[in-house]
Amino acid sequence: MSQADMSKRPEEVAGMFDGVAKGYDRTNNALSGGNAVLWRVATVKAVDPKPSERVLDIAAGTGTSSAALAKSGAAVTALDFSAGMVAVGRERHPEIEFVEADATELPFEDEIFDAVTISFGLRNIVDVPKALSEMYRVLKPGGRLVICEFSTPPAPIVRAGYWAYLDVVMPLVAKVTSTNTGAYDYLGESIKAWPDQLELSVLIRSAGFTRVAYRNLTAGVVALHRGRKPAASLRRS
Numbered sequence: 001m002s003q004a005d006m007s008k009r010p011e012e013v014a015g016m017f018d019g020v021a022k023g024y025d026r027t028n029n030a031l032s033g034g035n036a037v038l039w040r041v042a043t044v045k046a047v048d049p050k051p052s053e054r055v056l057d058i059a060a061g062t063g064t065s066s067a068a069l070a071k072s073g074a075a076v077t078a079l080d081f082s083a084g085m086v087a088v089g090r091e092r093h094p095e096i097e098f099v100e101a102d103a104t105e106l107p108f109e110d111e112i113f114d115a116v117t118i119s120f121g122l123r124n125i126v127d128v129p130k131a132l133s134e135m136y137r138v139l140k141p142g143g144r145l146v147i148c149e150f151s152t153p154p155a156p157i158v159r160a161g162y163w164a165y166l167d168v169v170m171p172l173v174a175k176v177t178s179t180n181t182g183a184y185d186y187l188g189e190s191i192k193a194w195p196d197q198l199e200l201s202v203l204i205r206s207a208g209f210t211r212v213a214y215r216n217l218t219a220g221v222v223a224l225h226r227g228r229k230p231a232a233s234l235r236r237s
Ligand SMILES: C[S@@+](CC[C@H](N)C(=O)[O-])C[C@H]1O[C@@H](n2cnc3c(N)ncnc32)[C@H](O)[C@@H]1O
Pocket: 010, 013, 014, 017, 058, 059, 060, 061, 062, 063, 064, 065, 079, 080, 081, 082, 085, 101, 102, 103, 104, 118, 119, 120, 121, 124, 125, 126
């Protein structure tokens, strides 16, 4: 994990999201220049939820990612450890089941979900390998993992422009739209320090997932990672 993430404790991360909960979706849309909608569509397509399935959306925040998944008719559980984000989510999406809990200690039995997904949350989790092993544990054999996360644009010119955007433009936009501008300084730092596409693929494989692959969205600003729990699952400690 990066220095930026290592220096944050889980309570600090939860407190930071409590502080931005009300304006979170508005700021998100403004900062992504509308791309957030396209990233969500691509994520739902990758998860491919069916009406008979149980889907777990980890680090669900205000439930925007969960609501997009629930449109398929699947039973979606939205999990987040920020009481502020969960409160906004419950108010906005009463049809969705919200669970307030830590992604590194999922309060579920083994092998009960058909798909587990996390959008823009893994980067904020202090112990990423532990979270990935919990995702593996609660997935049914053959179950699908989909991770949507900011990543590293492979083209140097795009990367340079994007990092300049994170350093200069994003703090200005956050100043106008957010209730906690400090949280958005953290956002830029955490994106730059986050493992790139290949490094994250290694972490996913190390947790036991097979068929690990990714595809870049918006020139690699975001990457959509997938994996499968093997059908005949090897139990991991
Ligand atoms: C950027 S928001 C993403 C929300 C939503 N998935 C979306 O796409 O809009 C990240 C969320 O991760 C949550 N989070 C961070 N670490 C967590 C952990 N260890 N357990 C549960 N939630 C966590 C935060 O509380 C926050 O709501």
